[in-house]
Amino acid sequence: xxxxxxxxxxxxxxxxxxxxxxxxxxxxxxxxxxxxxxxxxxxxxxxxxxxxxxxxxxxxxxxxxxxxxxxxxxxxxxxxxxxxxxxxxxxxxxxxxxxxxxxxxxxxxxxxxxxxxxxxxxxxxxxxxxxxxxxxxxxxxxxxxxxxxxxxxxxxxxxxxxxxxxxxxxxxxxxxxxxxxxxxxxxxxxxxxxx
Numbered sequence: 001x002x003x004x005x006x007x008x009x010x011x012x013x014x015x016x017x018x019x020x021x022x023x024x025x026x027x028x029x030x031x032x033x034x035x036x037x038x039x040x041x042x043x044x045x046x047x048x049x050x051x052x053x054x055x056x057x058x059x060x061x062x063x064x065x066x067x068x069x070x071x072x073x074x075x076x077x078x079x080x081x082x083x084x085x086x087x088x089x090x091x092x093x094x095x096x097x098x099x100x101x102x103x104x105x106x107x108x109x110x111x112x113x114x115x116x117x118x119x120x121x122x123x124x125x126x127x128x129x130x131x132x133x134x135x136x137x138x139x140x141x142x143x144x145x146x147x148x149x150x151x152x153x154x155x156x157x158x159x160x161x162x163x164x165x166x167x168x169x170x171x172x173x174x175x176x177x178x179x180x181x182x183x184x185x186x187x188x189x190x191x192x193x194x195x
Contacts, residue, residue: 054135070168085166093147
């Protein structure tokens with residue numbers, strides 16, 4: 001389930017930004033060659049950034065990529081590592097839930113006042129803000145599930161599992177991921193050359 005949701009979010013994130021890249025490319029070529037603008041690509045870029053960032057928050061939770069200062073973490077005794085990992089997961093979930101609470105207030109204000117974008121399209125803000133809010137809700141759910149799992153591991157005494165699953169990535173782990181990614185890209189390049 002976790003991997004499937006992570007893949008869906010990754011595909012959605014990639015689709016949003018590849019579409020934006022295509023639009024910006026068409027806009028740039030149209031302006032340069034035909035002196036014509038599509039109008040609103042910059043507006044769509046702002047929406048893509050807002051919505052895409054909320055998806056990226058969830059992807060970062062799945063990949064343990066949220067930045068934590070871990071200079072001392074490796075020197076802590078195991079019980080303190082486990083406690084700090086739980087505290088990290090719990091505080092991230094609390095922050096995500098807080099973001100959802102604040103964002104719903106923004107969304108409700110847009111509905112109440114019938115707010116529109118100050119752009120040529122005058123887009124009703126309820127539409128992009130609803131997608132932005134949906135991304136924040138997904139982030140809240142994902143981080144809360146991780147926090148619940150960390151709490152379960154802490155309360156059941158599964159200290160080593162809590163350390164392994166929730167500790168910050170080490171430099172060795174990050175290097176291994178980069179090398180694996182490089183190897184995968186190299187294999188892809190070979191497949192493309194053969195085709």
